[in-house]
Amino acid sequence: xSRRGRxxxxxxxxxxxxxxxxxxxxxxxxxxxxxxxxGLRSLLVGALLCALAGAVLWWLRRxxxxxxxxxxxxxxxRSRRISQKTVLLEVEWEGRRYLLAESQNGAQLLDSRAxxxxxDAA
Numbered sequence: 040x041s042r043r044g045r046x047x048x049x050x051x052x053x054x055x056x057x058x059x060x061x062x063x064x065x066x067x068x069x070x071x072x073x074x075x076x077x078g079l080r081s082l083l084v085g086a087l088l089c090a091l092a093g094a095v096l097w098w099l100r101r102x103x104x105x106x107x108x109x110x111x112x113x114x115x116x117r118s119r120r121i122s123q124k125t126v127l128l129e130v131e132w133e134g135r136r137y138l139l140a141e142s143q144n145g146a147q148l149l150d151s152r153a154x155x156x157x158x159d160a161a
Contacts, residue, residue: 112132113130113131113132114130114131114132115128115129115130116129116130116131116136117129124142124143125140125141125142126140126141126142127139127140127141127149128140128141131154134153134154135151135152135153135154136151136152136153136154137150137151138150138151
């Protein structure tokens with residue numbers, strides 16, 4: 040073979056290498072696309088988990104904030120502030136009414152009586 044033939048062969052093999060390099064680029068782009076979609080999926084899953092945790096916390100807070108069923112404990116009938124630091128409270132509990140005074144010194148029982156049914160007929 041002549042030099043020219045070898046040169047042609049080298050040029051041809053260089054051309055093939057360039058073709059192979061071009062073929063490798065789409066594979067690299069496909070790998071990058073897979074990594075991108077994997078990162079995007081991870082981000083979406085993380086956001087979904089955060090939203091789900093937030094919804095559960097909101098539901099638990101709301102569940103705790105629900106009022107207790109009536110009749111289970113004491114019920115405040117009335118209250119009146121008689122000074123800046125003293126409040127009178129009328130509390131119903133187990134069929135009785137209690138009059139309490141609450142101040143900075145504590146709470147005191149002022150009166151206790153059986154709850155009489157009110158007559159609504161006027």
